[in-house]
Amino acid sequence: MISHKNPYQPIGAELINIIDESPTIKSFVLKPEKPIIFEAGQFVELTVPGCGEAPFTPSSVPSQKDTMEISIMKAGKVTAQLHEIKKGATLGLRGPLGKGYPIDNFCGKEIYIVGGGVGLAPIRSLFLALVERKKDFVSIVCRYGAKTPEDFIYKKTLFGDWQKIDGVQIKLTVDKANGQWKDNVGVVTTILKPDDVKIANAVAVVCGPPIMMKFATLKLLEFGFKPDQIYLSMEKNMSCGIGLCGHCMLGKYYVCKDGPVFTYSQIKDYPKIWD
Amino acid sequence: MEPAFVENLKVLCDAIASEGELYIPKKVNSHYVFKLYTSSDDEPVLNEIRVCTPVKEFLFPIRELAAVFPNEYETQDVKPFAVFGLKDCDLRSIEILDKVFSEDDFKDPFYISHREKMFIISSDCTEPAKSCFCCLFSGKTWPDKGFDLNVSPVECGFLIEVGSDKGKKILNKNKQLFKKATPQLIQQRDENRKKADEILTSQNAEYRLNNPAQKVVESSDGSQLFDIEAAGCVECQACTRVCPTCHCFYLHDTELKNYYGKMKMWDSCMRMSYAAVAGGENPRKILSDRIKHRLMHKFSYYMQRYGIDMCVGCGRCIDAESGTMDIRKLLKQLNGELTK
Ligand SMILES: Cc1cc2nc3c(=O)[nH]c(=O)nc-3n(C[C@H](O)[C@H](O)[C@H](O)COP(=O)(O)OP(=O)(O)OC[C@H]3O[C@@H](n4cnc5c(N)ncnc54)[C@H](O)[C@@H]3O)c2cc1C
Ligand code: SF4
Numbered sequence: 001m002i003s004h005k006n007p008y009q010p011i012g013a014e015l016i017n018i019i020d021e022s023p024t025i026k027s028f029v030l031k032p033e034k035p036i037i038f039e040a041g042q043f044v045e046l047t048v049p050g051c052g053e054a055p056f057t058p059s060s061v062p063s064q065k066d067t068m069e070i071s072i073m074k075a076g077k078v079t080a081q082l083h084e085i086k087k088g089a090t091l092g093l094r095g096p097l098g099k100g101y102p103i104d105n106f107c108g109k110e111i112y113i114v115g116g117g118v119g120l121a122p123i124r125s126l127f128l129a130l131v132e133r134k135k136d137f138v139s140i141v142c143r144y145g146a147k148t149p150e151d152f153i154y155k156k157t158l159f160g161d162w163q164k165i166d167g168v169q170i171k172l173t174v175d176k177a178n179g180q181w182k183d184n185v186g187v188v189t190t191i192l193k194p195d196d197v198k199i200a201n202a203v204a205v206v207c208g209p210p211i212m213m214k215f216a217t218l219k220l221l222e223f224g225f226k227p228d229q230i231y232l233s234m235e236k237n238m239s240c241g242i243g244l245c246g247h248c249m250l251g252k253y254y255v256c257k258d259g260p261v262f263t264y265s266q267i268k269d270y271p272k273i274w275d
Numbered sequence: 276m277e278p279a280f281v282e283n284l285k286v287l288c289d290a291i292a293s294e295g296e297l298y299i300p301k302k303v304n305s306h307y308v309f310k311l312y313t314s315s316d317d318e319p320v321l322n323e324i325r326v327c328t329p330v331k332e333f334l335f336p337i338r339e340l341a342a343v344f345p346n347e348y349e350t351q352d353v354k355p356f357a358v359f360g361l362k363d364c365d366l367r368s369i370e371i372l373d374k375v376f377s378e379d380d381f382k383d384p385f386y387i388s389h390r391e392k393m394f395i396i397s398s399d400c401t402e403p404a405k406s407c408f409c410c411l412f413s414g415k416t417w418p419d420k421g422f423d424l425n426v427s428p429v430e431c432g433f434l435i436e437v438g439s440d441k442g443k444k445i446l447n448k449n450k451q452l453f454k455k456a457t458p459q460l461i462q463q464r465d466e467n468r469k470k471a472d473e474i475l476t477s478q479n480a481e482y483r484l485n486n487p488a489q490k491v492v493e494s495s496d497g498s499q500l501f502d503i504e505a506a507g508c509v510e511c512q513a514c515t516r517v518c519p520t521c522h523c524f525y526l527h528d529t530e531l532k533n534y535y536g537k538m539k540m541w542d543s544c545m546r547m548s549y550a551a552v553a554g555g556e557n558p559r560k561i562l563s564d565r566i567k568h569r570l571m572h573k574f575s576y577y578m579q580r581y582g583i584d585m586c587v588g589c590g591r592c593i594d595a596e597s598g599t600m601d602i603r604k605l606l607k608q609l610n611g612e613l614t615k
């Protein structure tokens with residue numbers, strides 16, 4: 001009999017560190033049994049044995065091969081269980097799955113990254129991959145938002161080292177400020193300006209909660225971005241992660257297999273893409 | 276190869292059952308289910324229409340172990356088995372499932388291991404049910420491909436047609452049981468088929484669409500018809516369970532005896548939280564949106580990916596409904612709105 005490899009079988013991954021990022025988000029550093037070589041924007045299915053499985057996009061740079069970091073917001077059953085787990089536990093991983101950002105197509109362009117909330121997780125992976133070869137791009141312009149200053153993840157690097165990288169420009173905003181916040185207050189679309197990048201030679205990458213993706217995309221279109229210049233990372237209910245179970249359908253696409261990264265032009269005509 | 280003739284089905288069943296498990300139709304009240312054949316059984320009945328149980332149950336069980344943790348789990352050896360009494364619609368439903376589970380870039384090893392071991396004995400439909408409408412979706416009352424053996428009832432016996440090498444082998448191995456079919460019997464079979472096809476065509480005349488189903492569903496934006504259907508739907512999900520082409524599933528992690536298991540279980544896109552994501556967003560919170568999605572998947576999305584409709588017109592969903600939905604009528608009404 002032909003042996004067919006089992007795509008539902010996770011491999012073991014040891015949880016070697018846990019980092020508190022914000023009141024609701026923790027980063028988990030995993031060491032898989034065998035390295036999982038992924039591209040920025042691809043995702044993995046993480047199993048909490050006996051409890052459940054959920055999709056997450058690694059937030060670590062793809063060139064870091066032995067360990068993988070995943071930043072997880074507490075949102076329901078599986079993620080709540082993950083937030084209780086202690087270092088040393090063994091979790092399950094399947095992947096890499098789906099299609100990530102086509103970084104090679106971004107060469108010679110300005111990259112306009114718009115992120116919000118836990119959407120910064122996949123963006124971190126992309127950002128670090130871009131920075132590794134930043135000579136290939138004209139500039140990397142980032143606009144990130146969070147509910148409050150405490151809700152930003154990767155605070156240390158976001159408020160520090162990343163801001164100092166040559167060719168990188170970062171602006172931040174919060175929905176609600178506290179005492180020390182000196183920066184912009186308002187949702188992320190309030191810090192998007194038509195002259196942030198030269199649109200004719202730019203691509204935009206948007207990742208965050210659906211409502212934020214929707215309004216950011218509308219704003220970008222208003223500025224003159226074409227639908228095929230806007231890359232979105234879509235979140236849909238998923239189970240198998242390999243285009244079989246039907247859960248993640250967005251029109252004719254399986255988000256898990258044909259995405260999760262899509263250009264807006266691919267999906268704009270389907271109903272309720274933001275819900 | 277010319278068809279063979281056999282006087283009764285029992286000898287054929289005995290020959291096939293000597294190679295592995297054989298499932299045959301059994302009538303329960305007004306419909307058929309499958310049962311395991313044993314040599315002490317009486318002469319099997321030939322089902323005049325499809326068995327109620329969708330054939331997917333043999334290839335993709337309602338619930339099966341798909342992975343264990345921390346140890347690795349691969350497909351288990353499936354023993355050869357045979358299913359008797361499948362119809363053209365069933366064979367076409369297998370073709371639809373094959374495209375998803377064994378011909379696309381990710382393969383489902385569990386499906387494939389069952390599929391490779393299944394021996395298919397199909398048969399002609401002699402009395403199409405009122406709910407049958409395969410003729411509207413390029414089906415007919417008798418199969419011409421996708422089987423190992425096909426059985427057609429004729430006077431005083433049955434014609435057996437070979438559709439594969441596996442089928443040929445069985446016939447050759449049991450040569451002594453079969454006679455050559457006479458031209459008269461073949462002609463009789465063809466007449467029977469024509470008669471059944473005519474019944475089917477005439478009972479479905481009123482449902483024929485003058486646009487491709489794909490265009491009909493793709494043009495249905497804003498139609499009130501989905502809301503009207505939703506009002507008569509009790510959300511029993513029977514339509515998707517009994518449908519031989521619906522194949523949604525989910526992976527359920529659970530603790531088994533002394534290990535962790537990932538179960539692959541049937542799911543239904545009619546279920547309210549089927550598409551809900553954490554945080555409560557749900558693109559199909561509203562029932563009419565779920566009914567529409569089911570139609571879009573069948574006649575638009577699947578068509579765009581694989582080039583055929585994901586409905587074989589078997590009518591099982593019409594019979595199974597606790598509510599009032601009839602997919603033929605809905606398509607016809609949508610077609611009417613399009614033509615207006
Ligand atoms: C491509 C993609 C990338 C993502 N990346 C990130 C990321 O980087 N960080 C982040 O925080 N979030 C990310 N998300 C969102 C994240 O997947 C959800 O927050 C997560 O699925 C919520 O799961 P939950 O169980 O906590 O929530 P619930 O609302 O309880 O979720 C229920 C879901 O959990 C699963 N589930 C529940 N019980 C079981 C069980 N017994 N067996 C198997 N499955 C079960 C089912 O899929 C069910 O649909 C991503 C989503 C997608 C689609
Ligand atoms: S949708 Fe209804 S008629 Fe079509 S294949 Fe499924 S059960 Fe049969």
Ligand code: FES
Pocket residue numbers: 237238239240241242243244245246247248249254255256257
């Ligand atoms: S998650 Fe199963 S098809 Fe996409």
